[in-house]
Amino acid sequence: MRAAIAADALGARTYMAVKGLFGHSGCTPVALAGYAAAFGNADPRDNWEVHFQDTCIGGGMINNQKLVEILCKNAPDRFKELESFGSLFDRDENQNYYQRQLGGHSYPRTCMSGDKTGGEVIRGLQCEILRREISVLADCVVLKVLKEEDRVVGCVAYGMKKGRFLVFRAKAIILASGGCGQVFKFCFAPYGKAGDANRMALEIGAELIDMELFQFHPTGYIAPESIAGQSISEGVRGDGGRLHNTKGERFMERYNPKQLELACRDFVSRCIYFEVKEGRGTKDGGVYLSLTHVPPKLIEERLPAMLDRALNYGIDVREEPMIVYPSSHYQNGGIVVDTNWETRVKNLFAAGESAGGVHGGNRLGSNSLPDLQVSGKIAGENAAGAALSGSFDKINMVNFGEELSRVEGELSDVVSGDNGINPLTVRNEIKNLSWDYVGIARNEEKLKHALDTIEEIKQNRMPRLSDIGRSFNVDFIEAMDVRSMVVCLEAMARAALVRKESRCGHFREDLPLPDKKWVANIIVSQDKDGRLVLKKRPIVKTILDPEEVEMPIFPTSGKIDG
Numbered sequence: 204m205r206a207a208i209a210a211d212a213l214g215a216r217t218y219m220a221v222k223g224l225f226g227h228s229g230c231t232p233v234a235l236a237g238y239a240a241a242f243g244n245a246d247p248r249d250n251w252e253v254h255f256q257d258t259c260i261g262g263g264m265i266n267n268q269k270l271v272e273i274l275c276k277n278a279p280d281r282f283k284e285l286e287s288f289g290s291l292f293d294r295d296e297n298q299n300y301y302q303r304q305l306g307g308h309s310y311p312r313t314c315m316s317g318d319k320t321g322g323e324v325i326r327g328l329q330c331e332i333l334r335r336e337i338s339v340l341a342d343c344v345v346l347k348v349l350k351e352e353d354r355v356v357g358c359v360a361y362g363m364k365k366g367r368f369l370v371f372r373a374k375a376i377i378l379a380s381g382g383c384g385q386v387f388k389f390c391f392a393p394y395g396k397a398g399d400a401n402r403m404a405l406e407i408g409a410e411l412i413d414m415e416l417f418q419f420h421p422t423g424y425i426a427p428e429s430i431a432g433q434s435i436s437e438g439v440r441g442d443g444g445r446l447h448n449t450k451g452e453r454f455m456e457r458y459n460p461k462q463l464e465l466a467c468r469d470f471v472s473r474c475i476y477f478e479v480k481e482g483r484g485t486k487d488g489g490v491y492l493s494l495t496h497v498p499p500k501l502i503e504e505r506l507p508a509m510l511d512r513a514l515n516y517g518i519d520v521r522e523e524p525m526i527v528y529p530s531s532h533y534q535n536g537g538i539v540v541d542t543n544w545e546t547r548v549k550n551l552f553a554a555g556e557s558a559g560g561v562h563g564g565n566r567l568g569s570n571s572l573p574d575l576q577v578s579g580k581i582a583g584e585n586a587a588g589a590a591l592s593g594s595f596d597k598i599n600m601v602n603f604g605e606e607l608s609r610v611e612g613e614l615s616d617v618v619s620g621d622n623g624i625n626p627l628t629v630r631n632e633i634k635n636l637s638w639d640y641v642g643i644a645r646n647e648e649k650l651k652h653a654l655d656t657i658e659e660i661k662q663n664r665m666p667r668l669s670d671i672g673r674s675f676n677v678d679f680i681e682a683m684d685v686r687s688m689v690v691c692l693e694a695m696a697r698a699a700l701v702r703k704e705s706r707c708g709h710f711r712e713d714l715p716l717p718d719k720k721w722v723a724n725i726i727v728s729q730d731k732d733g734r735l736v737l738k739k740r741p742i743v744k745t746i747l748d749p750e751e752v753e754m755p756i757f758p759t760s761g762k763i764d765g
């Protein structure tokens with residue numbers, strides 16, 4: 204949305220295709236805790252440089268520092284601008300933006316609208332899109348980006364309402380379809396987040412970065428079973444929530460007495476993993492997250508959405524703890540971009556969670572919402588620049604009718620099966636496989652098993668439908684989701700096997716320590732036969748030298764003294 208606004212503002216003819224409904228799909232509407240911007244309202248020592256440092260340390264020092272610098276410098280202006288679009292955010296008694304503390308941030312830096320911040324961000328963006336009369340194609344799933352020689356020329360999409368394939372000519376395209384959270388069994392990400400952008404980018408020659416470094420958020424519900432995997436905002440820990448094991452111990456005192464529950468997400472997730480693994484978890488396989496010591500009024504004011512939701516689930520968090528376990532949350536990696544948020548394919552851009560490199564191995568809480576606004580604006584402006592100055596030469600070389608038939612032909616294997624293979628069955632198999640074998644604790648044996656199974660799925664069990672093309676053919680979308688999920692999971696598993704160390708959310712039980720040799724990125728591309736190719740690449744560093752930074756020491760078991 205931010206990219207479309209920026210492109211429209213420069214006068215480019217702009218279309219947005221959305222898998223689902225405008226403003227009601229994807230992660231942003233459900234984002235909770237807030238938007239990080241170093242205004243320094245709660246502590247005047249805060250500024251973009253501290254934000255930069257926190258982001259890089261939190262990211263395991265493998266972030267692209269050029270991108271981090273742009274993020275931290277621009278986050279405050281993009282936030283203020285959201286209010287000019289129509290969003291409203293909480294203020295303190297001096298009418299400055301209220302800022303809460305989240306994990307890994309040196310100061311309270313997270314601006315918010317209660318614990319419904321994403322919805323408020325979306326509201327402003329929606330108003331601005333409507334004001335500008337930007338064309339929005341809802342229920343329009345982009346399936347493939349088209350390229351002629353070195354640059355993009357358009358894309359093919361599935362129009363859900365009429366059940367038709369559509370072809371678009373475009374001088375520039377921005378992929379902003381978010382990450383691939385749906386790959387995992389327990390996940391916060393809503394249904395459509397299958398990693399389509401990753402797959403489409405790879406298919407036309409762009410690269411992915413650090414796909415193995417997926418973020419597991421420490422506090423998803425694990426019980427009751429019906430809501431397992433659902434999100435609990437980091438704002439709960441920001442506003443005083445404590446973690447306990449079944450022995451009644453506030454176990455973060457043992458792992459990290461300084462930061463306690465507000466250590467970075469990857470760190471806290473690993474601690475919860477050890478508590479449960481070593482027998483100090485509940486019978487459901489979780490630990491307790493408690494707010495019972497926090498004044499009820501504060502919970503009602505600061506965390507109203509979380510409170511409402513918990514009450515709906517039959518849990519009154521003012522009186523009883525929640526039972527939690529890490530859940531998959533955020534794609535730290537993604538499509539490789541430069542400082543224009545352009546990929547290595549000319550005029551193909553990526554923004555938001557689809558783009559990788561900014562957050563390194565672990566995104567700090569509330570650092571995604573600013574990333575969307577900052578990267579969105581830059582990608583939108585550069586895409587508009589490319590479109591307005593570019594010629595139609597390459598586009599005129601393409602016979603789009605033939606192109607459409609070719610893509611339909613490529614998709615025909617989704618429908619050619621006699622007996623049919625239900626996409627939902629395969630989807631669930633992938634989700635279980637990723638959770639059990641490429642999840643929070645990995646090792647060589649598990650990863651090899653995952654890769655063998657992926658290969659077997661690819662050979663024999665990709666979804667096959669009896670037909671496509673009918674209006675709202677959910678099975679077809681499901682089948683295309685599975686295609687994307689398979690590519691993303693394979694990239695993750697291959698990169699996890701290659702990264703011979705533990706760093707951030709990538710915990711190798713067989714290699715539990717970080718290794719200096721791996722202060723590096725892993726880049727994934729696709730060869731002409733569709734095989735994934737991996738290579739190690741040095742990090743982009745500008746200000747901070749990883750050698751000179753003191754990094755948190757992650758636990759390798761629960762037996763920690765002090």
Ligand SMILES: Cc1cc2nc3c(=O)[nH]c(=O)nc-3n(C[C@H](O)[C@H](O)[C@H](O)COP(=O)(O)OP(=O)(O)OC[C@H]3O[C@@H](n4cnc5c(N)ncnc54)[C@H](O)[C@@H]3O)c2cc1C
Pocket residue numbers: 220221222223228229230231232233234235236237238239320321343344345346379380381382391392393395396397399400434533554555556557568569570571572573575
């Ligand atoms: C429960 C939860 C809480 C969170 N809380 C916070 C928070 O407090 N602060 C923070 O900074 N971050 C938070 N995050 C993370 C943050 O919300 C996401 O990283 C961010 O919203 C992603 O934005 P995006 O624009 O990249 O993608 P999304 O907001 O997910 O939007 C992607 C859009 O692309 C569409 N799409 C997908 N595939 C296709 C396709 N093939 N064709 C066309 N359209 C497609 C989707 O339907 C969707 O509309 C949270 C995430 C979750 C799930």
